[in-house]
Amino acid sequence: MFSEADSLWMAQALHLAELGLYGTSPNPRVGCVIVRDGKCVGIGWHRRAGEAHAEVHALKAAGELARGATLYVTLEPCSHYGRTPPCAEALIKAGVSRVVAAMQDPNPEVAGAGLALLHKAGIEVASGLMEAEARALNAGFYARMTRGTPWLCSKIAMSLDGRTALANGKSQWITGAAARKDVQHWRARSCAVLTGIGTVLADDARLNVRSIETSRQPLRVVLDSQLRIPLDAQVLNPTDAGATLIYTAIADEDKIARLRNLGVTVAVMPDSNGQVALPAMLQDLALRGCNEVLVEAGNILNGALLKAGLIDQLLLYIAPQLLGDTARGMARLGELQSLEQRIALKWQDVRQLGEDLRILLKVEKG
Numbered sequence: 212m213f214s215e216a217d218s219l220w221m222a223q224a225l226h227l228a229e230l231g232l233y234g235t236s237p238n239p240r241v242g243c244v245i246v247r248d249g250k251c252v253g254i255g256w257h258r259r260a261g262e263a264h265a266e267v268h269a270l271k272a273a274g275e276l277a278r279g280a281t282l283y284v285t286l287e288p289c290s291h292y293g294r295t296p297p298c299a300e301a302l303i304k305a306g307v308s309r310v311v312a313a314m315q316d317p318n319p320e321v322a323g324a325g326l327a328l329l330h331k332a333g334i335e336v337a338s339g340l341m342e343a344e345a346r347a348l349n350a351g352f353y354a355r356m357t358r359g360t361p362w363l364c365s366k367i368a369m370s371l372d373g374r375t376a377l378a379n380g381k382s383q384w385i386t387g388a389a390a391r392k393d394v395q396h397w398r399a400r401s402c403a404v405l406t407g408i409g410t411v412l413a414d415d416a417r418l419n420v421r422s423i424e425t426s427r428q429p430l431r432v433v434l435d436s437q438l439r440i441p442l443d444a445q446v447l448n449p450t451d452a453g454a455t456l457i458y459t460a461i462a463d464e465d466k467i468a469r470l471r472n473l474g475v476t477v478a479v480m481p482d483s484n485g486q487v488a489l490p491a492m493l494q495d496l497a498l499r500g501c502n503e504v505l506v507e508a509g510n511i512l513n514g515a516l517l518k519a520g521l522i523d524q525l526l527l528y529i530a531p532q533l534l535g536d537t538a539r540g541m542a543r544l545g546e547l548q549s550l551e552q553r554i555a556l557k558w559q560d561v562r563q564l565g566e567d568l569r570i571l572l573k574v575e576k577g
Contacts, residue, residue, distance in 0.1 A: 213311070213340045220244050220251075220283045221313055221341045227256040227265070228285045228348055233399045234259040234426040237500030239286055239316075239352040243269040245307070247280035259426060264289065266298040270305050278306035285345045287316040287338060290325040299325040303332045312338040313345035317356035351402070351502030354523070360493040361402065364524040365506035365513055366394060367541050371531055374538035375510065380413045389565030390528040392422055394507075397526060399425040402501040403456075406446075407512035408435040417445045418507065419453065428453030430501065434487045434512060436460040442469060449474050456499075458487045489519050514543035517554055520576055525556065527570040 227242030235241075235257050243265035245253035253276070255268025263271075266288055270277050288298035288310065302310060315323050315338055326336045346353055351362035368386045369375045376382035384391065398404055404418040411433055418431040430453055431446050438459050440447070447455055447470070457470065460481035467477045478495060482488035496504060505526075506516065516522045527541075547553060555575035562569050 217340055220246055224283045224285050225344055227254055230256045231258055236402045236502050239349040241265040241286045243284045245269045245273045245277055245280050245282050247276050252276040264298050279308045281309040282307045283311050285313045287312045288325040289321050290328050299328045309335040311340055313340055314342045317353050355497045355502050360497050361501045361504045363504050363522050364526055365522050366526040368528040369541050370534040372533045373541050374534035375541050376539040378537045386528045386530045386567045387565040390567040393564055395420055395423045397505055398429055401429050401503045401505040403430040403432050403504045405432040405504050405506045407508045408439050409509050411444055411446055415445050431455045433457045436486050438463050438466045447473055447475055458492050460485050460487050510540050510543045517542050522574050525572045529568045
């Protein structure tokens with residue numbers, strides 16, 4: 212169905228899609244290549260929400276050479292009016308003869324309708340080429356569209372014996388400069404960075420992107436069941452970072468009013484135990500347009516999210532050092548009574564950053 216040339220051109224389209232890694236949310240990252248007579252005549256990628264889609268950029272670059280050409284795109288062309296007109300209609304008007312999409316759009320407003328519109332217009336269509344790579348690039352968008360929650364990745368810096376802080380809470384710095392700079396890239400690609408009040412009180416974390424260029428700052432999200440956050444906490448400072456959202460379990464009207472006067476959004480979302488309702492919180496983040504959420508929290512929140520089956524991926528930075536059995540672990544999971552209760556993980560990537568290792572694992576569910 213697909214030729215070697217098809218694969219080469221789609222690989223280029225995927226590379227182009229990666230150029231939008233930091234700026235397209237809540238939209239997906241999409242790349243596009245137009246080929247005529249074996250030569251590339253136009254390329255494009257989606258840069259940021261509200262601006263032209265990848266196909267439109269590529270068509271503009273190709274001009275009249277798009278007529279009769281093959282278009283490779285990492286996501287099915289849209290068929291509905293959003294902030295921009297439908298790309299499928301633009302392709303029909305341009306006269307392309309063939310469209311190859313890496314995957315169908317999981318957005319219910321599209322979900323095959325774009326390819327069907329092209330086919331009806333007499334354009335040859337195909338999808339599924341390098342679908343796994345395309346889906347991995349947009350794991351957050353796919354999750355939000357299909358299950359109504361963001362893709363949750365928990366970043367944990369720890370020693371070789373799995374310890375994230377000393378017993379007294381000190382943790383700066385377990386890992387080296389190269390690992391800490393790499394974290395900035397993960398923050399930049401995320402729609403939100405999520406932490407617990409314990410981390411805010413212990414580290415006064417800012418949770419913003421630093422030391423690398425980015426077109427936007429992620430939403431900073433704090434879980435604070437009892438609204439203990441100090442009003443002078445750095446995470447509330449709007450001058451050097453993005454907006455801040457606090458989820459709480461209590462309706463303390465005075466504290467909420469003071470936080471809102473600082474420009475902070477507060478959402479009261481209790482569960483039956485007086486804690487923040489974690490599934491409802493993630494659904495709310497999805498409604499706010501969050502595709503990917505990076506968790507930077509302590510062992511209590513990490514444990515709660517893992518036990519609830521809400522974490523999709525672990526991003527572990529492991530330093531070649533030992534902190535001992537009195538130091539704090541990576542996730543408070545409680546005592547397991549059988550091996551069937553263990554959390555299974557799947558290796559995705561292992562690499563060395565400076566003196567540390569970075570390991571990426573997918574959490575196996577079901």
